[in-house]
Amino acid sequence: MxxxxxxxxxxxxxxxxxxxxxxxxxxxxxxxxxxxxxxxxxxxxxxxxxxxxxxxxxxxxxxxxxxxxxxxxxxxxxxxxxxxxxxxxxxxxxxxxxxxxxxxxxxxxxxxxxxxxxxxxxxxxxxxxxxxxxxxxxxxxxxxxxxxxxxxxxxxxxxxxxxxxxxxxxxxxxxxxxxxxxxxxxxxxxxxxxxxxxxxxxxxxxxxxxxxxxxxxxxxxxxDVIGVMYLGSLVEEAPSDALYEEPLHPYTRALMSAVPVPDPEVEDRRERILLHGDLPSPANPPSGCRFHTRCPWAQPKCAEERPELTDAGGGHKVACHFTGEIKAGTLRRAGEPEPSAAPEPSAPAKTVPPQAPAPEAETPEAEASEGSSGEGKPGAKAPGAKASGEK
Amino acid sequence: MSLVSTTSKIDRLAQLTAGTETSSGASLWREAMRRLRRSKPALIGGVVIAAFVLLAVIGPWIAPYSPTDQTWRGEVFSNRGEFVGARAENWFGLDHLGRDVFSRMLVGARQTLLVGVVSMLIGLLVGAVIGLVSGAAATLGGRFGQRIDDLVMRVTDILLALPSLLLAVSVAAVMGQSLTTVMIAVGVVQIPVFARLLRGSMLAQGGSDYVLAARSLGIRKRRIVVTQILPNSLSPVIVQATLSLATAIIEAAALSYLGLGNPDPSVPEWGVMLSQAERFFDNEPMMSMYPAVAIIITALGFTLLGEAMREALDPKLRG
Incomplete structure (x- = not known):
């Protein structure tokens, strides 16, 4: 026990x-x-x-x-x-x-x-x-x-x-x-x-x-075991190493991707998931999955049904409807380029959407910015990335 | 891990520096006294208050003349605006009835001190008890306690909403004219101030981490109030006490001015003197200056000491 x-x-x-x-x-x-x-x-x-x-x-x-x-x-x-x-x-x-x-x-x-x-x-x-x-x-x-x-x-x-x-x-x-x-x-x-x-x-x-x-x-x-909380509930729970090796929930992925890697080469190339918007008010939480308002993979189902924390194998528990799809890559993030279209250095620059206002500085893990900014463009920092660098 | 070796180095360094400091921390009160002695405002305040208290004790014996005998009655004509100012015989001049102002000042110190201290104490003690109950109920009493706090605070709010002078006048009118009435009337006015102040201060402390820590340690609530919250909430109350000592003297003077003060004319009091002299301010301003300046200096003395005490008692300011 x-x-x-x-x-x-x-x-x-x-x-x-x-x-x-x-x-x-x-x-x-x-x-x-x-x-x-x-x-x-x-x-x-x-x-x-x-x-x-x-x-x-x-x-x-x-x-x-x-x-x-x-x-x-x-x-x-x-x-x-x-x-x-x-x-x-x-x-x-x-x-x-x-x-x-x-x-x-x-x-x-x-x-x-x-x-x-x-x-x-x-x-x-x-x-x-x-x-x-x-x-x-x-x-x-x-x-x-x-x-x-x-x-x-x-x-x-x-x-x-x-x-x-x-x-x-x-x-x-x-x-x-x-x-x-x-x-x-x-x-x-x-x-x-x-x-x-x-x-x-x-x-x-x-x-x-x-x-x-x-x-x-x-x-x-x-x-030994880590639980990730978002807006009053657990979104993921796993043994420490498993969680860091393979974060499954979109929120955990975003958290992990906000941690800088102490290698400039990797740091420039690695994929960053930037969340947009602020943490919703706990007095008026969103319907369904609490994270759907900020989730880059959000689907209609997410706004309706609240996912349970379920075991995804090996004691790794996730509260997400689409764990498998996201892991397999069949479900794409909003704004993510198709894998067939090779990331041309200049191509995404045109599609950089207008920037959201800078988020409150209190939560460095949750960068509020558009999902696709700066992606696949080593060196050239989009305004969103700059905003996060200033903090 | 390389972290561990640096860690132990830092540890050793921390222990070394800790060892070179004074080996034992001084007790908080002794330390506070030491700092009080060093502080100049405290010194000045202390000297002023000591002089005031000394005067209050020995005043009647060192006064050169009787404070009530209208010895120089034939020299002062208040209706014609003829007054006698300071002279070799009467250092502070004569008042409107031909009495020696200097003697009245010396003798009046006792009464002034009595009115100020007693009415301040009434306000402080009653107010602190109300504030303590309310603050303790609000911070640790749960839902029921918050009801109590609400009720108590609404009552004090009503008291606070009444103009203080009006409240004092009502008390004096109900209880009749006497010295006790003056003290109670002036003291009652201070009650809601102290109650509010202590409660607010306790509420602020009640939300602090060390109170949470004490609760999680499993310490009894009553003990938390007494050993944790109260000692840390008293500083503003101490300062307020010194301030209200000054206002109490002035309040008492205002009551006398309205004819609700001490009816016994044989006991001079600075506030009464001030209110009487005020009528002749156009012709003889100096007559009101003496009691006014005396009240100000006394009030300043108490305020300086109070402020210095607050600083000395605040462990965060120690250095």
Whole structure:
């Protein structure tokens, strides 16, 4: 049995209006029916662009936000339906590492207080001396000097603060640690430190992680299984290597193709799938397949029927009606040239359509631009490609 | 992997630099006191407040004349616009009834301090309790808590919507004229301000990551409010307290001006003096200057100290 099983988890936030008597005028479908399993001792990576609901999902697992529907089962206990009192004690088994290392530490508490508070709440350690002993132990494990105890969060560097955050989660000896963008607020050199630390700790302590991130390289490095989220639901789930070798869902393909290859020759020639438009509002999601508004392969069926997450072989699950056709090349992208017409360097240039306005800079993975711009033209960058290069 | 070796180097470097810093972090309060002592505004504010408090205590003994005896009654004719300004005998001159202004100022400090501090404390304590309940209910109470918060805040909104002077006048009119009435009336006006301020500040802190972290650690909600949210929400309230001390003195003066102040004429008070002197501002402006400047300096002292305290208590500004 898996350590953590999510089944049809939905988190809908009501949108209220009114002064005294609040009417519910709609919902934000932040997480809309997610099922996944995290095996003990493994790392599950969750990727997706900003606003797709991955952070909300992480919080729903801890029930920091209320789960509207579905179950979050950790080792046989449904966290989503646990009464408030039991939930408090149960939280010991589920811990979280936050994105903002400074913001997640109370500036008025010293490190000893921050680390011992959780233990005190759960009655771990008979007295403060015993707890301090344990804290020193954990501090050594995460690579912090033991004189850190009486100091305050602002006296540490970003990487050290994140280590404190990790130590805070570790002292309670949880079964599962949810890492919500654990390194995205850190320098690249420090990112590597923290990622390696997380891996070392997993090996030595047998931890299970649910890692939420938008950095594909980080997720690939650390995860055993990766789930790709788009607008509140999973579009693809596969073992890490399988996903990177052969992304099947159009959205995953677009994400992967946005990652630069460290080889100028390949980088210039490789095919890029550029998505157009912004992420639709989760308060008013598109009908059918959530991705059909931006999908270059979209068909009429996609707007009508929502695809289920189905196994495409070898544990590689995809939620797309046309996985096979796209893979076989029988279904062509909008604007993609016929294979018979060899890509003349000058030919596509004439057909470059008017450019969409530059997208918001927050989501580097999802480049909003016309699908065919710059295609098959090494060197000569179309305006769309330029726009993405500026970010 | 090459990353690992660089990593351990960086680690060692981090530990080295960490080791050279002061080995133990100073306690937050001790550190705040140290920074307060170093800050010039705090020093000035502290000196002003100390002088004010000293005056309030020893004023009656060092006053050269009686503050209430109309000793020089024959020299002042307010109806004819004849006043006596500063002179060797009476440093600050005489008021409209022929009393020594300097003595009245010295003796009046006590009353002024009392009115200011007590009414500020009334507003602060009651307001903070309301704000705490409301803020705690809103951040951690769930749906039910938000109802409570809504209700409490609508009531304070009503209080806030009333013009403060009108509210004070109503309180004074209902309770009759006395010193206590003045203090309560002025204090009640401050309640919604403090309540709103603390609640808003708590709401902001309640959404922060460290509160989420505390919740996910499984800490009891009551404890989260007391140890996490409240300490981080108090700075604006402290600043507001010092500011409202100054306004309380002025409010009390306004009440006296409207005839709702302390009815006992034997106790001079700066606010009362100011409102009385205002009538003769055309003929003898200096008479209102003395209490006005005294109130301003006192208010400034409290404000300077309050601002310095806020800075000293903010750990993010420590360096």
């Amino acid at each position: 898996s350590l953590l099983e999510l089944d049809g988890v939905k988190v809908h936030f009501p949108v209220r209006k009114g002064l005294l008597f609040n009417r519910t005028v709609g919902h934000v479908y932040a997480v809309d029916g997610i099922s996944l399993k995290v095996e003990a001792g493994q790392t599950y990576g969750l990727v997706g662009e900003s606003g797709c609901g991955k952070t909300t999902l992480g919080r729903a697992v801890l029930r920091l936000v209320d789960v509207t529907d579905g179950s979050v089962v950790l080792d046989g206990t449904d966290v989503a339906k646990l009464p408030e009192k039991e939930l408090r004690t149960f939280r010991r088994r589920l811990q979280m590492v936050f994105q903002d290392p400074l913001g997640s530490l109370n500036p008025r508490q010293n490190i000893e207080s921050i680390l011992s508070e959780g233990m005190a709440a759960h009655g771990i350690g008979a007295d403060q001396d015993e707890r301090r002993e344990r804290i020193r132990d954990i501090l050594a494990k995460v690579g912090l000097p033991s004189n850190a105890l009486s100091r305050y969060p602002h006296e540490f560097s970003g990487g050290q603060r994140q280590r404190i955050g990790i130590a805070r989660a570790l002292v309670l000896e949880p079964d599962l640690i949810i890492c919500d963008e654990p390194v995205s607020a850190l320098d690249v050199s420090i990112q590597a430190q923290v990622i390696n630390l997380l891996e070392e700790l997993q090996e030595s302590m047998g931890l299970t992680y649910l890692v939420i991130a938008h950095d594909l390289a980080v997720v690939r490095h650390i995860s």
